[in-house]
Amino acid sequence: MEEKNDVRAREAGGQHVHDYFGRTSVDRGHFHTFTGSTNVQTVVAGGHAHEYANVTRVAENHVHRMSGISSVQMPVMLGHVHRLQGTTTVDDNHSHTYDVYTGLPRAPRNVRRGRFFGPFSAKAEGAEAPKEPRPRRRLRAKKAEADEKP
Ligand SMILES: [Fe+2]
Numbered sequence: 001m002e003e004k005n006d007v008r009a010r011e012a013g014g015q016h017v018h019d020y021f022g023r024t025s026v027d028r029g030h031f032h033t034f035t036g037s038t039n040v041q042t043v044v045a046g047g048h049a050h051e052y053a054n055v056t057r058v059a060e061n062h063v064h065r066m067s068g069i070s071s072v073q074m075p076v077m078l079g080h081v082h083r084l085q086g087t088t089t090v091d092d093n094h095s096h097t098y099d100v101y102t103g104l105p106r107a108p109r110n111v112r113r114g115r116f117f118g119p120f121s122a123k124a125e126g127a128e129a130p131k132e133p134r135p136r137r138r139l140r141a142k143k144a145e146a147d148e149k150p
């Protein structure tokens with residue numbers, strides 16, 4: 001059976017990432033918010049997971065770093081999500097815990113996509129591309145014109 005669902009097809013073949021956001025636990029009377037995007041998936045037992053790393057936003061004049069690997073995928077409507085759980089780095093003599101779910105999968109940026117075979121594509125009609133390279137005229141033509149004028 002053909003994969004009609006785009007998300008499912010992406011999960012099976014191409015690479016994807018997840019965006020996430022949230023806020024840490026309250027420790028020492030403050031918390032930090034954070035946003036980030038995971039890395040593309042890596043194969044693990046039971047499916048795939050994503051590495052992630054980000055810096056929290058500033059609170060009380062300091063930040064913390066968060067990094068780790070997500071849980072395996074959890075199927076939801078329209079795709080799947082991952083759970084990010086862990087503890088931030090220790091900064092200013094304390095750390096925070098966090099526990100969030102990512103968003104749905106999305107295609108990473110700068111993906112090399114398949115070539116478009118539209119109605120105007122030469123390859124789609126089976127015709128061969130012109131062998132001779134396009135003539136290169138740059139400054140010569142302008143120079144000739146300039147010489148002719150006076
Ligand atoms: Fe994923």
Ligand SMILES: [Fe+2]
Pocket residue numbers: 030031032059062063064094095096
């Ligand atoms: Fe903090």
